Amino acid sequence: MPFVRVEVCVLGLSESGLQVLLGQREAAPFAGQWALPGGVLRIDLDEDLDAAARRVMDERLSLTLPFLRQLVTVGSRTRDLDRAPWALSVVYRALVWVDQVQPLAGKRMRGLAWRPVEQAQSDATLAFDHRDLIALAVQQTRDEVDALTLPSGFVPSAFTLGELQALCERILGRALDKSSFRRKLHDRALVRPIEGAMKGGANRPAQVFELQR
Amino acid sequence: MPFVRVEVCVLGLSESGLQVLLGQREAAPFAGQWALPGGVLRIDLDEDLDAAARRVMDERLSLTLPFLRQLVTVGSRTRDLDRAPWALSVVYRALVWVDQVQPLAGKRMRGLAWRPVEQAQSDATLAFDHRDLIALAVQQTRDEVDALTLPSGFVPSAFTLGELQALCERILGRALDKSSFRRKLHDRALVRPIEGAMKGGANRPAQVFELQR
């Protein structure tokens, strides 16, 4: 049987756009190079694949990731020759707020750091095929936002439409039209106003919404 | 390490629409029930995951499948308790012409048979979660046709536009508008006429096309 690992592409949302969490490898293969965090599937600990991904990220980030989605599985004889004659990796994507995660080094990782996705997608020095995996994760995430199939559990329970739009724009890396955005939400009945709840700053107060169940 | 298998959801195109290839299981678990064909990953034989899927189908169908695409990976502690304490399956989808494959029983399968996808998708007696996997395969395949990202290598090297449209319609299970279909092909420059090549039946001859490289 092959050597089975789980890798997680953690995308982080920040003011400046999408970032990806990378760690610097300590051991071969690709020692010293940057890679997605991951870990070995433990059949004694993990109930299923999703649970394995959650456990691996728990250990690395001491934070239970709210939104995991399987991306792809890669495997071949030559993937990880230093450790096994045949290696298989199930790759997940997670989505978090950058300021809710403090990158701290774990075992077998010299350090964890956020990197802008544009930079990571054009960095040929990443370990394994992780550059391609990051590109895949970013693409899929942006497709989801385009289709407005929002990762429930990731968006806050209450928000103004302006906040929701800003969230989508930061993921997409481009501006959206306010009118079209709101019409789409309304037509598809994706959000519902919370009666009486308003949120005001130094300007006109905004209606607070929640996701339609 | 877990027990690793590869399952293949072979979709077959026939006059009457999409079909899926199912086999009747001989051994536990789910002995006697119908399931997707598959096999164990052999790290001594398979170079990578795609090669494993091709080998497994070679053994079952004595036919090298032209178009394989990974769908998803499922795994848990309880998936295949009769054979292993932890089982993982990488699921692929293939696309073939029904009349090019003669279903013949292989080892550990009492028989192989084509079943219409509509029927399979509502059959609660299929083994494992294979009903869901079939639904996923059908959905993804139809999405590809909708987007006109045709599986090159599956469509014949030369065809008339009528033939191509009929192919898409059989996959989708619904009729398409001739004019819209052709305009889309033309606008996106997906096909190219083969000079001088015409195909005639008992009616007006049609221009023969090939896929734009």
Place this chain on the structure above:
DNA sequence: TCAAAAGTGTTAGGCATACACCCATGT
């Protein structure tokens, strides 16, 4: 002359973009 399939044009509607404009509040 007719049936059948190829191939073309025309119209109407839905959806997205762009942009203009009013509204309510704190400073």
Place this chain on the structure above:
DNA sequence: ACATGGGTGTATGCCTAACACTTTTGA
């Protein structure tokens, strides 16, 4: 007053579905 973000309306263009119509062959 005015800057700021909330909220709404309108015009335009693109894509698509629907359908009508002509063309070319064999029977």
